[in-house]
Amino acid sequence: xxxxxxxxxxxxxxxxxxxxxxxxxxxxxxxxxxxxxxxxxxxxxxxxxxxxxxxxxxxxxxxxxxxxxxxxxxxxxxxxxxxxxxxxxxxxxxxxxxxxxxxxxxxxxxxxxxxxxxxxxxxxxxxxxxxxxxxxxxxxxxxxxxxxxxxxxxxxxxxxxxxxxxxxxxxxxxxxxxxxxxxxxxxxxxxxxxxxxxxxxxxxxxxxxxxxxxxxxxxxxxxxxxxxxxxxxxxxxxxxxxxxxxxxxxxxxxxxxxxxxxxxxxxxxxxxxxxxxxxxxxxxxxxxxxxxxxxxxxxxxxxxxxxxxxxxxxxxxxxxxxxx
Numbered sequence: 279x280x281x282x283x284x285x286x287x288x289x290x291x292x293x294x295x296x297x298x299x300x301x302x303x304x305x306x307x308x309x310x311x312x313x314x315x316x317x318x319x320x321x322x323x324x325x326x327x328x329x330x331x332x333x334x335x336x337x338x339x340x341x342x343x344x345x346x347x348x349x350x351x352x353x354x355x356x357x358x359x360x361x362x363x364x365x366x367x368x369x370x371x372x373x374x375x376x377x378x379x380x381x382x383x384x385x386x387x388x389x390x391x392x393x394x395x396x397x398x399x400x401x402x403x404x405x406x407x408x409x410x411x412x413x414x415x416x417x418x419x420x421x422x423x424x425x426x427x428x429x430x431x432x433x434x435x436x437x438x439x440x441x442x443x444x445x446x447x448x449x450x451x452x453x454x455x456x457x458x459x460x461x462x463x464x465x466x467x468x469x470x471x472x473x474x475x476x477x478x479x480x481x482x483x484x485x486x487x488x489x490x491x492x493x494x495x496x497x498x499x500x501x502x503x504x505x506x507x508x509x510x511x512x513x514x515x516x517x518x519x520x521x522x523x524x525x526x527x528x529x530x531x532x533x534x535x536x537x538x539x540x541x542x543x544x545x546x547x548x549x550x551x552x553x554x555x556x557x558x559x560x561x562x563x564x565x566x567x568x569x570x571x572x573x574x575x576x577x578x579x580x581x582x583x584x585x586x587x588x589x590x591x592x593x594x595x596x597x598x599x600x601x602x
Contacts, residue, residue, distance in 0.1 A: 281305045283344045285331050285377060286351030287324070288317030290460040291392065291452075291506060295348060296324050298507050309340050310351070318459050332372040337380035344384065346514065349377050350392040354425060355466025357491070360396070361556040364424025374432040378439045378447075388446045390514045391436050393521060395453045395562055396426035403559035406497045406531065410565035413451070413521055422558070433521055440519060448513050453525025453564045457503030457584060458591035463599075470500055470585060473536055474592035477543050481593075482600065487548035492557035494533035494549065499526045499563045502584035505577040512573050525564030526577045538582055542589045 282299055286292040287308025296308045297319060306324040309331060310317060320326055329336045331351050341347060352370040354360065360367060374391060381389050398411045399420045421430050436447035456470035463475055476488040501524065509524040530538075533549075540546055569575050 279303055279305055280345045281307070281343060283307045283309065283340055283347045285309055285340070285347065285349045285373065287326070288312050288314070288320075289350060290318050290457075291455055291503065292348075292350045293317065293319030293459060294457070294503050294507050295350065295510065296321055298511065300324060307340070307344065331377060332369065334376040334379060337373075337376040338383060341377065341380040341384045341386055344386055346388045346390070347377060347381050347386050348390040348392070348510070348514070349374055352392075355461065356468040356472065357556045357558045359466045360422065360425045361558075367425035368428045371428050371432055374435060378435055378445070382439065382443050382445055386445070388448065388514060389436065389439070390448045390450070390510065391432060392510075393429045393433050393449050393451045394426065395451055395523070395525065395564065396422035397430040397433065397451060398426075398562070400559055403562050406495050406561045408497070408561040408563060410527055410529075410563040411523070412565045413523060413568055416521070437519075447519065448516070449521040450510050450513050450524040451521055452501065452506060453523065453562070454498055454500045455503055455506045456500050457588055460503075460588075462592045462595055469498070469532065470535070470588055471592055473532075473539055474585070474589045475596060477536075477539050477545065477547065478589070478593040478596040480547050481543050481545045482596065486545075487550055488536070490532060490536065490549050490551050491555035492532070492553060493551055494536065495531050496557055496559075497529050497531050497561040497563065499529045500535075500581055500584070501526045501564075501577060502579040505579055509569065509573070509575045512575050513569075516573055518572050522569045522572070523564045523566055524569065525566065526581070527564050527566050528577075528581050529561075529563040530581060535581070535585070538585055539589055542582075542586050543593070
């Protein structure tokens, strides 16, 4: 049994991670700055604490008597939030900085940092039909402004805390993680949940159309939450110190994803394209060669299967919210 801290344990990925670590028999402490009623999932078997981990004092308190730290805490959301809150996203560097410092002080044995595909050089993502991004494509550096720069800088901090202090660090670059129990409304939701919500709302109303940000031809790969959690724990328990992609290589356009969700919902909707909305890079996909070679990990859940579970959950939230 390990004593594990999940920073950001009240968030989407953090909640699923707490669940899996508990199922493996670990002693888990979940920490988040949101009130408990706003946590994605709460497990009574874990120690659940509301703390602001941008504070060094709170990080020192949270990492005391802890064997391993998973840092998933960040002020972030979908593209709409990221593009309009660059400074807020960059302030998350305080969380990683103070958690690294406190992990060193409290002799934590291993430290995991949840990075993002937003660290990749934007010049390699300016077409819809792009080559999958390899780990070395993060340099020369030109990441997503704000959020991407914070993630890339924090990756370097993890590297140097190992080189200078011997703290074993692991870094995963997540590619668009989605699934049930995630944010589905309010401005921080990502594309899969946002489209599921729009389809569910249109299906339940007389307005048989949805708004698509951009022209819908922008491409991405999306990683189902259960695959993400498995890959993250495998990486943490490995001897791989370099950043690794944890993502799906099943690239799809936003228009194609809408078609999949419409099929799941058994509805066909008119699409209205908002060309002024935030839309991010033109194309992005994950090259999983390195993680497959080093960890024998690859996603097991197809996009259609994952979206089916996600849509079912989002539709339940929409109907409950609307009193249906």
